[in-house]
Amino acid sequence: MSEEEAEESVFHKKLKVKLKEKGREGRIIFLKEYLDFILRSNLNLPPDFPTFCREVMGLDERNGFIHIRIWNERNEVVEFVKSMNYEYRIDHYD
Amino acid sequence: MTELLVGEALIGEEPEVAHIDLIIGEKIGPAGAAFANALAQPRLGHTPILAVIRPNLPTKPSTIIVPKVTIRDLEDAEKVFGPAQSAVAKAVADAVEEGLIPKEQAEDYVVIVSVFIHPRGRDYQRIYRYNYAATKLALQRALTGFPNVDKVLEEKDKAVHGMVGFRINNLKKPPYLEVALDIPDWRRVEAIIKALPRSDAIVLEAGTPLIKRYGVEVIQKIHQLRPESVVIADMKTLDVGNIEARMAGDATADVIGCSALAPIKTIERFIDECKKIGALSLIDTLNVSNPVDVLKKLKTKPDIVEIHRAIDIEEEAYAWGSIREIREVCGKVLIAVAGGIRLNSVEAALKAGADILVVGRAITASKDVAGAARAFLQRMGVEEVDQFRVMTDF
Numbered sequence: 001m002s003e004e005e006a007e008e009s010v011f012h013k014k015l016k017v018k019l020k021e022k023g024r025e026g027r028i029i030f031l032k033e034y035l036d037f038i039l040r041s042n043l044n045l046p047p048d049f050p051t052f053c054r055e056v057m058g059l060d061e062r063n064g065f066i067h068i069r070i071w072n073e074r075n076e077v078v079e080f081v082k083s084m085n086y087e088y089r090i091d092h093y094d
Numbered sequence: 095m096t097e098l099l100v101g102e103a104l105i106g107e108e109p110e111v112a113h114i115d116l117i118i119g120e121k122i123g124p125a126g127a128a129f130a131n132a133l134a135q136p137r138l139g140h141t142p143i144l145a146v147i148r149p150n151l152p153t154k155p156s157t158i159i160v161p162k163v164t165i166r167d168l169e170d171a172e173k174v175f176g177p178a179q180s181a182v183a184k185a186v187a188d189a190v191e192e193g194l195i196p197k198e199q200a201e202d203y204v205v206i207v208s209v210f211i212h213p214r215g216r217d218y219q220r221i222y223r224y225n226y227a228a229t230k231l232a233l234q235r236a237l238t239g240f241p242n243v244d245k246v247l248e249e250k251d252k253a254v255h256g257m258v259g260f261r262i263n264n265l266k267k268p269p270y271l272e273v274a275l276d277i278p279d280w281r282r283v284e285a286i287i288k289a290l291p292r293s294d295a296i297v298l299e300a301g302t303p304l305i306k307r308y309g310v311e312v313i314q315k316i317h318q319l320r321p322e323s324v325v326i327a328d329m330k331t332l333d334v335g336n337i338e339a340r341m342a343g344d345a346t347a348d349v350i351g352c353s354a355l356a357p358i359k360t361i362e363r364f365i366d367e368c369k370k371i372g373a374l375s376l377i378d379t380l381n382v383s384n385p386v387d388v389l390k391k392l393k394t395k396p397d398i399v400e401i402h403r404a405i406d407i408e409e410e411a412y413a414w415g416s417i418r419e420i421r422e423v424c425g426k427v428l429i430a431v432a433g434g435i436r437l438n439s440v441e442a443a444l445k446a447g448a449d450i451l452v453v454g455r456a457i458t459a460s461k462d463v464a465g466a467a468r469a470f471l472q473r474m475g476v477e478e479v480d481q482f483r484v485m486t487d488f
Contacts, residue, residue, distance in 0.1 A: 010285045010463045044315045047308030048280035071285030 011092065015068040015078060018087040022064060027056050030066075030086075037080045046076060097123035101236025106224030110217050112178075113162075113210040114228040118155070118195075118236050121204055129204040132158055139164035143175060145183035145207065153183035154190065155203035162210045173211045177222035182207050185229035194237055205233075263294065263324045263348070265374065265398075265428060268449035269474050272326060272430065273467065275316075276301030276454050280308060287319050289463040295476040296467065297324040299452065300347070305329065310345040317346050324348040330378060332356045335364025343371035349398065351376040354388045365394045376430065378402050386419050395424040398450065403433030412439070414446035421447070440473040 019026030031053055038045060046052065059066040068077060073090055081088045098119035105112050119125025132142040145157040159182055161174045186205055189195045195203065207229060215221055234240070241249070251264050273296060275283050283304060290296060298320060300313050305327065316325050327347035331338040335352055342350045352364040354377050361377065368375035379385035380402035389395065399420050403412060417429050431443050432452035443451055453470060460466035 010282070010289050011461075044311070044318050046280060046284075047312040047315050051280075069281065071282045072288060074288050075281065075284065077281075 010071050013070050013073070014091045015070045015075070015081070016065045016089050016091060017068060017081050018064050019061070019066060020086070022061070024057070027059075027066070031056055033084055034077070034080050037083060038076075043076070052077075098125045099236040099239075101232035101234070101240075103228040103231035103235060105228040105231065106220060109212040109214040110220035110224055111210075111212065111215075112221070112224035112228040114182075114225065114232040115162075115208040116229070116232045116236060117206040118203055118233065120202055125204050125206065129156070129158060129206055132160060132206065139166070141165070142206075143179065145179050145186065145205075147180060147183045147187060153186045154200045155186065155195065155205050157182060157186050157205040157207060160206065160208045162208050163213060166213070170211070170213060173215060173218070173221055174209065177218045178209050178211055178225045181222045181225035182209065182229045185226045185233065189230060189233045194234060207232075263297075263322075265297070265324065265349075265450075267294075268428060269444060269476060270295055270297050270324075270450045271467065271470050271474060271476070272297045272299050272432075272450050272452040273457050274299040274301050274328070274432070274452050274454035275458065276303050277458060278303040278307035280304075280312070280315075283316075284319065286458050286463050287316060290457075290467050291464055291471070292320075292322075293471060293476070295471055295474070297326060297349075297450070299326040299328055301454070302328045302330050310341050310347070313342065313345040313347050326351060326376065328378070330380075331360065331364055333360055335360040335362070336367040339364050339367035339373070339375075340371060343368070343373050347373055349374040349376050351378050351400065352396075353377075354379045354382040354385055358388070358391050361388075361396075362393055365392070365396055368397075369394070374398060376400055378432075380404055386416055386423055389420060389423045395427060398428040398430055399424060400430040400432055400450075400452070401448075402431075402452075412443075412446075414443065414448070417447040437469055437473055440470065444474065 017030070020029055056066065056068070059068070070077060078090070098117060101116050101118070103114050117125055117128065136142060140161055142158045142160045144152045145159050146152045159174065159179055165171050165174060190197050190200050209225060211221065251266050273290060275286065275298060277283055287298065298316055300316060304312055310327060313325050313327050325347055326349040327342035327345070328351045329338050329342055331352040332355060335356065339350050339352070350368055350373050352361055352375065354361070356364070365375045374397040376398040377389070377396040378400045381404065382388060385399065385401070389399065401414060401416065412431070414431060420429060421427060428449040429447055430450035430452055431448040435443060435451050435453045436456050440451060451470070451474065457463060457466045457470065
């Protein structure tokens, strides 16, 4: 087991992602790119994809960022934002 | 020698890896007939040819090579008819020289060698050496009867096929820790799975709330994260047993759970369907007053019986006293115990005869998921070692 795995934690966190465009259009682009990432990476569709879409479309936008709830950093959404060069940061839930 | 012997061997590294399947047998018999038929009936892209050490010098015993991968062009043909053919011919001749095949019987036998040459294989040195070694090994295995049935039975549940990359675990070495993923929040479940230690002794349960929220497809997603883990689909089936078992099986569940409250016919059809699709059947006795009576009525017995105390009645005592009786009725069966299992109840559960401890919140709601799981494994006396292995030679 790697050190990274050994130190894995399951705490509530926020993935803060800056959308490429503001408003509804930016979210649609984000979701389209996420789906594209899943299909091109040959991954199974996340079971919560419909919920995730609703969540992303309904999230508040704070200075161009949306705050997505995650439970650890080795997460498919995090892998996606990294690979698509989104500006992001991960904060503990407050 | 009996009339027809079969050998197989895999040697080398991608892309020149050699995979040989061969038959050796007497000319008078099925091997001889297959040999003659193969030469008389060539197929497009899979033309059988006599193995020659060099042009005009066929090897002995007479050997034909059959390419497994379709030969599309001259480049493919050169690899098979050049280094591979020569390697096979030399290996057969060397087997005679070394006494593996008796020299005085070299004219009595024929050899049929099916060769695999990857279209991306480029290095003739490696193609020659790998195919030589694989042919020698396959011949030796054919002539010595390797593997015998006992070896196959011993290895079938331990080994991993190199091209599959994971092993189907049939839960043959209890005790196991079943982590019940009952939380209907996929991102949290994903985090828990990633945090769990990788151990053969941990099996993952797609809990009923999780399946109800996301559908059986969630099982496939769990397998994507942990391909080597056994995944249990806790369907709690009450009707249409065969349909629900097939749904979970299609979604790659290794074990599928049905409620013992279901009609006997439903449970039987459920177990039959599990057998058909190669999954283990689990019967969950939650809220059944006399599980042994239900089990007695079943024509086909399940692979696993789960003694389950509901979350809503955890203040009541465990009902582990029936384990001995369940074993008498079902014979070879695994016993799972569920419902509020904590670290301090592990020893009692194992002592009562449990093979699988189903633990949910004590691990999934822990601040330290990995640590909590390790504590259970330790208390169960299970070493945290991953026995995942690839056996390439014997």
